[in-house]
Structure formats: C-alpha cells, structure tokens
Amino acid sequence: MQISARGDYAVRAALSLAAAHPGLLPAHAIAHEQDLPYKFLEAVLADLRRAGLVRSQRGADGGYALAAAPADVTVGQLLRAVDGPLAEVRGVRPEQTSYDGSAAHLPTLWVAVRAAVRDVVDHVSLAQLISGRMPAKVRRLTTQPDAWQPR
Numbered sequence: 653m654q655i656s657a658r659g660d661y662a663v664r665a666a667l668s669l670a671a672a673h674p675g676l677l678p679a680h681a682i683a684h685e686q687d688l689p690y691k692f693l694e695a696v697l698a699d700l701r702r703a704g705l706v707r708s709q710r711g712a713d714g715g716y717a718l719a720a721a722p723a724d725v726t727v728g729q730l731l732r733a734v735d736g737p738l739a740e741v742r743g744v745r746p747e748q749t750s751y752d753g754s755a756a757h758l759p760t761l762w763v764a765v766r767a768a769v770r771d772v773v774d775h776v777s778l779a780q781l782i783s784g785r786m787p788a789k790v791r792r793l794t795t796q797p798d799a800w801q802p803r
Contacts (some may be wrong), residue, residue: 653730653738653739653765653768656734656735658694658696658699658734658735659730659731659734659735661686661688661692661693661732661734662696662699662700662731662733662734663727663730663731664686664688665682665686665688665693665696665697665700665716665790666700666705666706666725666730666778667686667778668682668686668780669682669706669716669717669772670686670722670725670778670779670782671717671719671782672717672780673717673718673721673722674717674718675717676709676713676714676715676716676717676787677715677716677717677788678715678716679693679697679715679716679778681715682697682716686756691803693731695786696734697716698790698798699733699734700730700733700734701716702733703729703732703733704711704719704729705718705719705720705729705730705733706718706719707719718778721779721782722776722777722778722779722782723778723779725778726773726774726775726776726777726778727772727773727774727777727778728770728773728774728776729803731773731798732770738766738769738770738773739762739765739766746759746762746763746765747759747763749762769802771789772789772790772793775787775789775790
C-alpha cells in the first residue's frame with residue numbers, strides 16, 4: 653500500500669485538529685505546525701469538509717475543527733475522504749478483478765490485502781494516535797522482527 657501525499661497530509665491535519673478539539677484552528681496554523689504547503693492543505697481540508705469529517709467557520713475567529721470527537725474519527729475515514737477506496741487493482745476494486753489460468757485465485761489475495769489494511773486503518777482513531785495507545789493488534793504488527801525493515 654502506498655500512502656499518497658494527500659492521505660498523509662489529511663491525517664496530519666486531522667491530528668492537529670484532534671489535539672485542539674473542540675476548538676478551531678486556522679489552516680495557516682495547521683500548515684505551520686505540520687510543515688505542510690498551505691494551498692495543498694486547503695484542498696485537503698476541503699475534501700475532509702465535503703466528507704463531513706471537518707467543519708469550518710469563517711471570520712476573524714474562524715478556522716477548522718473536527719466534526720466529531722477524535723475517538724470517533726478513524727485513519728481509514730480520512731484516507732478514503734481524500735483518496736477514495738483503500739485498495740484498487742488497476743483502477744478497480746479487488747472483488748471486481750478476474751483472471752484466468754494460474755492467476756485465477758489472485759482476486760482472493762487482493763481482497764485479503766484490502767481486508768488487512770482495513771483491519772489497521774479502520775480501527776485506529778485520532779485519539780489513539782495522539783495518545784500513542786493504539787489497539788493491541790496494531791502494536792503487535794509493529795513488533796514483528798521485520799516490521800521496521802525496508803523491503
């Protein structure tokens with residue numbers, strides 16, 4: 653799985669908003685705190701607002717805020733809001749793939765990969781990320797001998 657810049661920025665911006673919850677943060681403050689390009693961040697925040705994950709308020713005291721409590725917003729929701737489905741194979745959903753011959757069972761693997769990604773990103777909330785207290789199954793994945801090794 654590859655996390656796009658939009659996905660990374662969405663999660664980082666949402667973490668800033670979660671830390672300030674229920675208060676408002678102006679986009680420039682988020683951009684400064686997370687070292688994000690302001691214009692790109694504005695587009696990401698607009699995607700999050702359209703998805704109902706973020707709300708905005710105009711005016712001198714305006715800014716952005718999470719639309720729900722940090723414990724109720726998952727990383728998976730944020731990633732889908734800015735990038736669409738979590739797993740695609742050549743632009744189609746894994747269950748829509750079909751192969752012949754020796755590759756006939758490949759859709760099963762693609763669906764399993766998607767399920768594994770969902771099992772992590774849909775079960776980690778912004779509150780858990782901020783506190784560092786992620787679910788045990790996620791922590792276990794990071795302690796596997798090769799988890800931190802590039803391949």
